[in-house]
Amino acid sequence: MKKTFFTPGPAALYPTVHQHLIEGLTQQLFSQSHRSAAYQSIHAKAVSHVKELLGVPENFWVFFFSSATEIWERLGQNCLDQHSLHFVNGSFSRRFFDIVTALGHAPEKVETPWGESVNFDPQSLPHSPDLINFTLNETSTGVSLSLEEIYRFRAKYPEALVTLDMVSIAPYAAVDWSQVDAGYFSVQKCFGLPAGLGVLIAGPKALERAAAIQASGRNVGSYHSFASLLKYAQKNQTPETPNISAVYLLGKVCEDMLSKGIEQIRAETREKADMLYDFFAQHPSYELFVKTPTDRSPTVIVVNTRDDNKALLSRLAAEGLIVGNGYGPMKGKQLRIANFPAVSLEDVRRLINLLMN
Numbered sequence: 163m164k165k166t167f168f169t170p171g172p173a174a175l176y177p178t179v180h181q182h183l184i185e186g187l188t189q190q191l192f193s194q195s196h197r198s199a200a201y202q203s204i205h206a207k208a209v210s211h212v213k214e215l216l217g218v219p220e221n222f223w224v225f226f227f228s229s230a231t232e233i234w235e236r237l238g239q240n241c242l243d244q245h246s247l248h249f250v251n252g253s254f255s256r257r258f259f260d261i262v263t264a265l266g267h268a269p270e271k272v273e274t275p276w277g278e279s280v281n282f283d284p285q286s287l288p289h290s291p292d293l294i295n296f297t298l299n300e301t302s303t304g305v306s307l308s309l310e311e312i313y314r315f316r317a318k319y320p321e322a323l324v325t326l327d328m329v330s331i332a333p334y335a336a337v338d339w340s341q342v343d344a345g346y347f348s349v350q351k352c353f354g355l356p357a358g359l360g361v362l363i364a365g366p367k368a369l370e371r372a373a374a375i376q377a378s379g380r381n382v383g384s385y386h387s388f389a390s391l392l393k394y395a396q397k398n399q400t401p402e403t404p405n406i407s408a409v410y411l412l413g414k415v416c417e418d419m420l421s422k423g424i425e426q427i428r429a430e431t432r433e434k435a436d437m438l439y440d441f442f443a444q445h446p447s448y449e450l451f452v453k454t455p456t457d458r459s460p461t462v463i464v465v466n467t468r469d470d471n472k473a474l475l476s477r478l479a480a481e482g483l484i485v486g487n488g489y490g491p492m493k494g495k496q497l498r499i500a501n502f503p504a505v506s507l508e509d510v511r512r513l514i515n516l517l518m519n
């Protein structure tokens with residue numbers, strides 16, 4: 163039976179991936195040297211399609227990593243001078259804080275309970291932060307932040323770099339890149355690609371910071387230091403042998419999303435999210451986890467189940483619908499439903515029909 167994945171990563175593959183992968187194999191693209199003109203063309207296309215889809219300005223760079231987790235470590239090494247500030251309201255926002263701590267920094271965190279937005283008006287901070295991270299869409303809880311609030315907060319710390327974890331909401335989020343210094347995602351969520359590629363979009367202020375930190379003699383890592391990434395990106399290459407098939411598929415899927423139109427993708431995402439939220443709000447066996455409607459994520463819908471979810475997940479799986487479990491401490495008690503571009507309105511209707519009974 164063909165399965166439909168509503169899991170928030172790895173997730174359902176974008177419908178055109180199968181055909182693009184076969185095409186890449188047929189053309190033997192994945193055996194070519196990563197120093198060849200053929201690879202440079204694949205790389206350049208992926209970069210330009212990502213930038214166009216996300217509305218990224220000319221003077222921002224796109225760097226490739228193995229995952230978003232790696233990007234956290236590289237940001238910690240290359241962009242964090244003294245004090246970072248982390249708004250923690252779930253597992254992923256927490257993880258960046260933990261990684262920076264493991265690197266030997268002493269980051270600050272402003273915590274709020276799971277299922278709530280962040281506190282944009284924290285008590286006075288002991289240090290003025292030089293890097294502020296926002297997790298735009300907390301995949302563990304289904305909470306989305308307001309970009310306007312982020313821009314307002316940033317105005318208080320004009321010197322700080324603002325980094326945006328967009329892993330489970332890009333390309334849906336319409337980011338104003340004049341307000342953000344770096345944004346990042348990995349491809350196995352909303353882009354509907356096989357896992358194994360992290361993408362960082364870094365602006366001039368982030369690159370200047372990285373250059374200053376390196377010039378001060380600090381350890382910024384080796385092959386994936388920003389200087390090394392930049393040197394190769396200027397040639398449409400990567401320092402190491404990259405995940406060529408992933409870079410190729412990213413370019414192709416972004417091209418498909420561009421032909422569909424980002425506004426169309428956003429409208430469909432909202433329509434599917436509304437159907438799911440409306441259904442769960444009126445069904446007595448479920449309770450929406452995120453109480454404030456404006457905090458509810460359009461791309462990851464989280465609901466509490468009345469009973470342990472095991473029987474329900476198995477019943478859905480028997481029908482070919484694979485739904486995400488609660489994350490971490492919420493395992494067994496919640497459904498997490500990915501509403502990514504790869505799932506159709508028809509898929510969502512089928513899921514709702516099965517959940518109705």
Ligand SMILES: *Cc1c(COP(=O)(O)O)cnc(C)c1O
Nearest residue numbers: 229230231254299301329330348
């Ligand atoms: C999945 C996820 C990550 C981690 O991505 P990896 O590719 O597994 O490193 C980070 N942040 C958020 C919000 C995520 O959903």
